Amino acid sequence: MSAGKKINEMSRGELRKLRYRDGFWIDARKRVYLYWFKFLQHAERSADYTVDWSRYDGWGGADEVLSSKFDAWWEKHWQELFGTRTERDTARYSISNKAKADGIRYALLVYEADDGRRTNYEIAEEILRKNKRAGYLLTFGNDKDVVQSVIGRYKRTAHQYLTNVCAGKLI
Numbered sequence: 227m228s229a230g231k232k233i234n235e236m237s238r239g240e241l242r243k244l245r246y247r248d249g250f251w252i253d254a255r256k257r258v259y260l261y262w263f264k265f266l267q268h269a270e271r272s273a274d275y276t277v278d279w280s281r282y283d284g285w286g287g288a289d290e291v292l293s294s295k296f297d298a299w300w301e302k303h304w305q306e307l308f309g310t311r312t313e314r315d316t317a318r319y320s321i322s323n324k325a326k327a328d329g330i331r332y333a334l335l336v337y338e339a340d341d342g343r344r345t346n347y348e349i350a351e352e353i354l355r356k357n358k359r360a361g362y363l364l365t366f367g368n369d370k371d372v373v374q375s376v377i378g379r380y381k382r383t384a385h386q387y388l389t390n391v392c393a394g395k396l397i
Contacts, residue, residue: 246304248305250309250311253317253322253325256300257331260300261327261330261334261396263291265396266391267291268388269392275389275392277391281393281394282394284303286299306318307319321397324397325396325397330387330396332380333384335380336353336377336384337380339352339353339356346381
């Protein structure tokens with residue numbers, strides 16, 4: 227890591243791994259693991275997906291994942307599952323450096339807002355109403371076709387994440 231720079235000032239190349247704490251490194255920001263955890267919960271609760279729990283050795287199983295708040299679960303499991311002693315080591319469960327937290331977050335928000343009855347534009351309006359940090363969607367203004375297209379893309383991405391977590395990975 228570059229000396230003197232804050233995490234949010236570093237390029238993706240400089241952020242191959244993050245020094246987290248207790249001398250351990252992780253592949254991504256904690257919130258990326260939060261999104262993985264939430265997609266895993268959604269996949270397990272959904273009749274449309276089947277999680278292969280044999281791919282999640284050490285996670286505590288379906289009951290623990292479904293009944294836990296992320297922060298409590300994280301404190302119990304992060305070191306064993308995602309931490310490495312050196313920047314060059316590979317974590318037991320790693321995340322690709324292609325993981326972009328905001329994109330994963332928007333896919334999750336779209337999935338959670340999609341009740342099957344709303345248009346993509348109505349989903350965008352709901353997300354904006356509930357999430358002050360969803361400003362990315364405002365960059366499209368009132369161009370309904372563009373907004374609907376973007377939401378459609380996030381829907382497809384969310385379903386890909388759900389498929390991936392069923393197989394033991396996020397990306």
